[in-house]
Amino acid sequence: MQNLHNSNAHLQELDARHHLHPFTHAPSLAKRGARVISKAEGVYLWDVEGNQFLDAMAGLWCVNVGYGRQEILEAVSAQMQQLPYYNTFFQTTHPPVVELSAKVAELTPEGLNRVFFCSSGSEANDTVLRMVRHYWASVGKPAKHIVISRENAYHGSTMAGASLGGMKPMHKQGGLPIGGIEHIMQPHWFLHSDELSEEEVGRKAAQALEDKIVEVGAENVAAFIGEPVQGAGGVIVPPSNYWSLIQDVCNKYNILLVADEVICGFGRTGSWFGSNTFDIKPDLMAIAKGLSSGYLPIGGVVVSDKVAEGLDAGGDFNHGYTYSGHPACAAAALANIEIIQKDKIIEKVAATTAPYLQKKLAEFATHPNVGQVRGVGMLGALQLVPGKKGKSQKFFEKADETGVRCREHCLDNGLVMRAVDDAMILSPPLVITEAEIDELCEKALKSIDQTFS
Ligand code: PXG
Secondary structure, three states, rough: OOOOOOOOHHHHHHHHHOOOOOOOHHHHHHHHOOEEEEEEEEOOOEOOOOOOOEEHHHHHHHOOOOOOOHHHHHHHHHHEEEEEEEEEEEEOOOHHHHHHHHHHHHHOOOEEEEEEOOOOOHHHHHHHHHHHHHHHHHOOOOOOEEEEEEEOOOOOOHHHHHHHHOOHHHOOOOHHHOEEEEEEEEOOOOHOOOOOOHHHHHHHHHHHHHHHHHHHHHHEEEEEEEEEOOOOOOEEEEOOOOOHHHHHHHHHHHOOOOOEOOOOOOOOOOOOHHHHHHHOOOOOOEEOHHHHHOOOOOEEEEHHHHHHHHHHOOOOOOOOOOOOOOOOHHHHHHHHHHHHHHHOOHHHHHHHHHHHHHHHHHHHHHHEEEEEEEEOOEEEEEEOOOOOOOHHOOOOOOOHHHHHHHHHHHOOOOOEEEOOOOEEEEEEOOOOOOHHHHHHHHHHHHHHHHOOO
């Protein structure tokens, strides 16, 4: 018999009364009751009533090695017994953070060798903003303080994270963006595909960076920040010419290039980092999510030798968190990386499962209500459209509604997918098998059909 205190209704009631959820209108949620997820294994979730869901979002784009990995639990448990907490301030360190720093330096692209740790992607990007400004001040160019980002980017929810991000509904709350942050167009071909080729959109979006630098003065610009593939914005895979053009502009004007690898890092795009997949040579990289597969919260900023040396010249960097390099979180990250390496997860994704997923997603292009299929590695988006007869059939009269309806059908069919602006998004655990990809695609197709029937 089910314990009354663990019953769905009881938990929903307490949740509605006492728990404020992220990105949620509380009264609307209270009316319907939150979905209570209580168990997970592999790529599957179960709610407290025993309903099973295939988690095509890997939690929030993070559970790369899948749920239920005992090796991580054991590593964390052993670390908790040995040293549950100590800090990395005041000239101290501890074995797991040392080992993890060296491991991250080994995995990240050449020349990125030092890591600053924090607990999330948002904290990583807050660190990025202070760090790039402190870097330029340290090398005698304090005027270089502006960071250029992109519309519809997502870099987190803290004051700096949300300001660096380009989400208008976030800027509307809390007086954002904070000063010294500029936004330019995103390389989103679907929005312009009636007038421009994919390459032309890539060129135009890179030109927008150059134009903005010239407008505000290169002597005032610290950095450009971008996700290799915009995730929360709708899995926007950039045109193939985009990143090399962006790289050229950054080099030409002596601007630091920051890759926000919070989603793309640790195998998501079919190599260790999005920077590998898109041949980006970043000066700084923000990491989180897949670093520990979400088992415990940890993030970081990895910096190039050039940036590290600049920071060294600047005295103390007056920045840090109680949990910078938390030993249990570092142990979780190390065990997670060991699984990725031992099981050759990224090799399997690149050789087999990602090509299979992308092939299956490409088949959706013939669906009368799928206007574009986007994807790379274990990321995908199915852009829902009212029809395919010209420009007027590209967008729904009321944005967002159709995606949300489709998401509800997905849940009824035992599938967790995310809706972004009427695009259905997926980012499953990297360990998903071909049979599970078949199940995912069958359920997605059924849900899309139900949405339009
Ligand atoms: N950068 C990127 C690229 C992200 O995707 C962050 C930074 C912030 O990380 P933290 O750990 O502070 O959340 C993110 C997070 C969604 C969704 O609904 C996406 C994220 C977080 C929550 C929800 O797509 N991305």
